[in-house]
Amino acid sequence: MTDHPVRIVVTDDLARRRGLVALRLFLVIPHLLWAALIGTAVSIAVFFGWWIALFKGKLPDGLREFVAGYTRYATQVEAYFLLVADPYPGFYLFDDKPYPVDVTFGPNERQNRWTIGFRIFLAIPALIVASALLWGGVRGGGYGYGGGVGLTAAVLAWFYILATGRAPRGIRDLGVYCLAYSTQLWAYLFLLTDRYPYSGPNAYAPADAAREHPVTAYVTDDLRRSRMLTLFRLPIAAPHIVWLVLWSILAWIVAFLNWLCTLATGRPPRPFHRFLSAYIRYSTHFLAFFCLIGNPFPGFVGAPGSYPVDVALGEPQRQHRAATGFRLLLAIPAFALSGGTGGALWAAAFLGWFASLVCGRMPDGLRNMGAWSLRYSAQVSAYAFVLTDRYPDCGPRPDPASP
Numbered sequence: 001m002t003d004h005p006v007r008i009v010v011t012d013d014l015a016r017r018r019g020l021v022a023l024r025l026f027l028v029i030p031h032l033l034w035a036a037l038i039g040t041a042v043s044i045a046v047f048f049g050w051w052i053a054l055f056k057g058k059l060p061d062g063l064r065e066f067v068a069g070y071t072r073y074a075t076q077v078e079a080y081f082l083l084v085a086d087p088y089p090g091f092y093l094f095d096d097k098p099y100p101v102d103v104t105f106g107p108n109e110r111q112n113r114w115t116i117g118f119r120i121f122l123a124i125p126a127l128i129v130a131s132a133l134l135w136g137g138v139r140g141g142g143y144g145y146g147g148g149v150g151l152t153a154a155v156l157a158w159f160y161i162l163a164t165g166r167a168p169r170g171i172r173d174l175g176v177y178c179l180a181y182s183t184q185l186w187a188y189l190f191l192l193t194d195r196y197p198y199s200g201p202n203a204y205a206p207a208d209a210a211r212e213h214p215v216t217a218y219v220t221d222d223l224r225r226s227r228m229l230t231l232f233r234l235p236i237a238a239p240h241i242v243w244l245v246l247w248s249i250l251a252w253i254v255a256f257l258n259w260l261c262t263l264a265t266g267r268p269p270r271p272f273h274r275f276l277s278a279y280i281r282y283s284t285h286f287l288a289f290f291c292l293i294g295n296p297f298p299g300f301v302g303a304p305g306s307y308p309v310d311v312a313l314g315e316p317q318r319q320h321r322a323a324t325g326f327r328l329l330l331a332i333p334a335f336a337l338s339g340g341t342g343g344a345l346w347a348a349a350f351l352g353w354f355a356s357l358v359c360g361r362m363p364d365g366l367r368n369m370g371a372w373s374l375r376y377s378a379q380v381s382a383y384a385f386v387l388t389d390r391y392p393d394c395g396p397r398p399d400p401a402s403p
Contacts, residue, residue, distance in 0.1 A: 057116075071190060081154070106193065125351050198365045199365035225361060225362050258385060273315075283381070344370075
């Protein structure tokens with residue numbers, strides 16, 4: 001899906017001006033008002049363009065250029081508001097300068113009239129995904145469609161930038177992913193393309209995004225799903241749900257003991273590290289099965305390499321005692337963001353359930369989005385359990401086998 005005709009181009013250098021970031025909510029108000037005003041005109045243009053495209057198979061070039069320009073402008077405003085970019089964007093129709101987070105559109109090609117006629121209904125699954133990934137935006141006359149990980153990431157980035165003067169790389173890349181999916185969705189709704197938006201984060205990750213982390217995910221799933229296992233996934237998973245609850249209680253007790261030992265010695269004891277690593281692997285296997293990110297029935301011990309959606313945790317390493325002592329406080333931002341990525345996981349599970357029943361296959365975009373969420377959740381657990389002092393990295397990876 002890297003050849004989608006609607007693409008995000010990022011030239012941002014992560015530098016941010018603290019004063020402008022502190023006042024970002026107020027500075028963006030003129031753009032929000034202008035975008036809502038122009039968005040109303042765009043909505044009317046799209047309505048009449050829908051009738052034209054229904055007969056001609058595509059939008060007239062002039063009308064498409066107007067709508068595409070507005071979509072590009074709305075993406076720039078959202079990038080500015082969500083701290084994905086720093087410069088103040090120009091106003092659409094009055095300024096057309098390049099922006100650090102910009103959009104390119106493919107040529108105006110003919111589209112399938114059936115998909116044009118039922119476009120609003122076909123877009124419902126994508127709207128559900130977008131509601132989990134982003135907060136709604138300023139497009140379409142200013143009407144949003146929910147709340148999600150993008151807004152949470154922006155709030156966390158706001159505090160980080162005020163302290164350091166730079167945007168965190170992982171959160172910036174996460175914001176680009178959310179914006180890119182939103183842009184492809186609106187391009188689909190506005191009839192700029194009949195290519196469905198792609199939900200996999202791997203398609204939006206920069207080429208240099210493969211950063212080292214001691215907790216990594218590996219996906220060898222072939223996307224095939226048993227319809228019978230899919231239909232009865234909840235009752236089949238009941239034994240695992242009971243086992244996960246019991247193991248979780250013991251895991252938190254061991255995690256507390258591991259915290260005390262690491263605070264005293266500077267390194268987690270190997271038996272505790274091994275036990276908690278197995279718990280994190282098992283919970284990842286179970287959630288992958290329950291949310292249809294993987295297909296086989298998982299084992300109960302979290303054995304390494306035993307499931308097509310797996311996580312690998314490094315060996316015990318020395319850790320900073322100061323970071324260890326305040327670990328749960330330091331993990332609060334990661335827990336908050338994990339709640340947002342968890343919403344993306346459940347959106348993938350909900351939509352994937354219907355797709356798997358109909359097609360016998362999980363869409364690869366939804367599978368990759370769910371695997372990315374599980375990877376981040378495993379990193380958050382490993383950090384909270386003091387298995388590593390490397391902070392969780394929420395940024396997407398370019399390789400779908402390592403989301």
